[in-house]
Amino acid sequence: MINFFEINQIKYSRKETIMMFHGWGSTIDSQIQLGNQLSELGFKVVIPEIKYHDSRQALNNHFDQKVIQTYFWKTIFETIDEEDELIDQLNLQKENTILLGSSMGGFIASGMFFSNTNYAGLININGSSSYIYSEKDFRKKFK
Template identity: 55%
Template structure:
């Protein structure tokens, strides 16, 4: 069953009957993607007993959608704006949904992984975090983006803004975290995910963090990833 709720945000909600696990998975999609690309995944998680919500992200779908996300200058101008705005909006987002953090598993794919990690780092009661082919190390990832595009280094102002949102350096609650990444990812380097994993495990070896690396996988979500994700959800929730 799908319901569209519209207040300040447009959310697509999937809940097949009673949510037996009493947890809500919120899925943040990737750059240039759409809610529509995640319907099948949402319905699958719903069939496992989770309530699933896919929020429309600024500059996508009905929220001032950009004409061409993949023009290099468009990506460079709006990628981080989208992430920061989504993190900033999250408090109001949860208030309007009437969902408590302790019931929420944040999940993000690619850009959505950046968003989910940023929101998770600002909270203290989320049930869990799933970051697929994204990054929780904003500074390192942006440095790699710039190196790949042969752009100048960050200005002081840009550096300070990224530091303010960067999950690295912020306290993390002791709830399960799953990081998944294709080893050959040419879009979002796995190095950002590695850096975030190292931060989490070096802070405290007791953090419940799993980092799965997929050999010979580029920037994609594979069947093997889905199988591993399902097993992780079964084990933890």
């Protein structure tokens, strides 16, 4: 079972749910303000805990070079692999779900979206949908 945070509103005027994924060095708590703003627009908003963050085997220093090299892509792909479990657990329909991700969360949201374009939409903030280019760029930075 994957833990998640749901922004609670009394009434949702939209049929879509926004599933938000945070960035590499952040947590669910860092996304609550944006989640509240989206909820005020009528969306149901859920923020799943990402592996190696929050209460899911959180790493001590996400910005240590060895930690990044070992866990960055692992985190992205393991989270993408949890897609069906998340959708089932939250009782969502993909066609009514908008995937939103910032930074690493944008990688995750894009990976889910492009593996199944039945989703209602994709919002990628400072993330990448081009894994090959991104990996080449990261390798240049971390030589």
